[in-house]
Amino acid sequence: MPIIDFLAPHFAFVNDPTAWVALVTLVVLEIVLGIDNLIFISILTNKLPAEQQSRARKLGISAALIMRLVLLATISFIVQLTTPVFSAFGHGFSWRDIILIAGGLFLVWKATKEIHHTVDPEDHKDSMVGATVKLSMGAAIFQILLLDLVFSVDSIITAVGMTDEIVIMYIAVIAAVTVMMVAADPLAKFIAKNPTIVMLALGFLLMIGMTLIADGMGYHVPKGYIYAAMGFSALVEGLNMLARKRKVKGHGE
Template identity: 70%
Template sequence: MEYLLELATSPAAWAALATLIAMEVVLGIDNLIFISILTNKLPVEHQTKARRLGIGMALILRLALLSTVAFIVTLTQPVFEIAGHGFSWKDVILIAGGLFLLWKATTEIHHSVDPVAQADDKASAKVTMGLAAAIGQILLLDLVFSVDSIITAVGMTQHLPIMVIAVIVAVLVMLFASEPLARFINANPTVVMLALGFLIMIGMTLIAEGFGAHVPKGYIYTAMAFSAAIECLNLWARRARGKRAVE
């Protein structure tokens, strides 16, 4: 109790909490884009359920990983070498997650741009993509992003209550933002393509970090924000042209 009271009255602890919440929310954007694109392929009656289940399980997974934080930290220790470069289990997880993102985003782009197979793909997508398959893929990416965010959190603070609060707040933000984001992505096909491009960039970043090449997150999210701003201007321009055509 004294420990929690000391944290509650510590300005440094509050600053660490605010910083960690902001970081977790930003890292959650990657996960949320993937969840929105994936669940939009499900039948309408299953989409909300899949998003809530996926994000809820992400919360459970992250809290479970936080309870084993001492073990998670050991994942950064090299376990084998290839060509003189040491790889840890964290590196392996990041590389595997990056490859999965590249495969998934590339497949979705192919479905969107192939004029011949597009109709068949759309007709069969809801048959081949079941609720369990969607939840499984969401959890797979949840694991990758959770390990990455928790290791980053451990580097920012050693206080477990601060990490738990930051994770809960970030996942709640994801939960409330998931529906509007999914509707927006589904209503704007060009935004879907932009989001898939983001996933490819994120996948390449995960692979690069897995091979030891650190890519500053600020550069990635600045590029994403700039691209999103340009796309918003394009949407605004298209709507303005549509209104003038109607008039």
């Protein structure tokens, strides 16, 4: 059968234990990298009318999946994005660096605007996306795709360094986006119900934005440090939430 004969070489890795290790590692990596994007999606879509939020998240993540698969199909071009196109301040800047810096600036600007709006809710003109009624589903999906483009380029280049099997990359991307799809609604609802989590999440976005800018400028910050800081902050906030819950329960009794 021609189709089986065509697909067989692409799935030859199933008999290679090291390929399975690469697949599992890449899936975990894609999921971890997707956390940043998921936080942004949750905060952004929570600005929409309640009846549109879940649909916007699903459409945005689905469109992001299609975009990632298309980018994987042009992987030979993506890899070339690491070639310096000009030099400044003693550093050779590639298209990847430019994309990371632009994405980082975008995140810093968005997070700063929303933090300002959270601190001063009366000043709607400085909110992340303006007043809720001014944000359309199309605008939300566009912003989701814009940021996902930045993370996609970075994750694909990382994936190339881990495996040469394009099928493994496709499987890892599909698995990671599926997890994002399942986790999107619960995470968004959790953020919406806990105001202090919103500020913490915005702080994460601000840190991630600065990290992207630093990476684009040639100063690589190990991802382990970033996620360790995020995990520690989340743990402290979890303890604060537990303490508040116990305090409220104590007053109730």
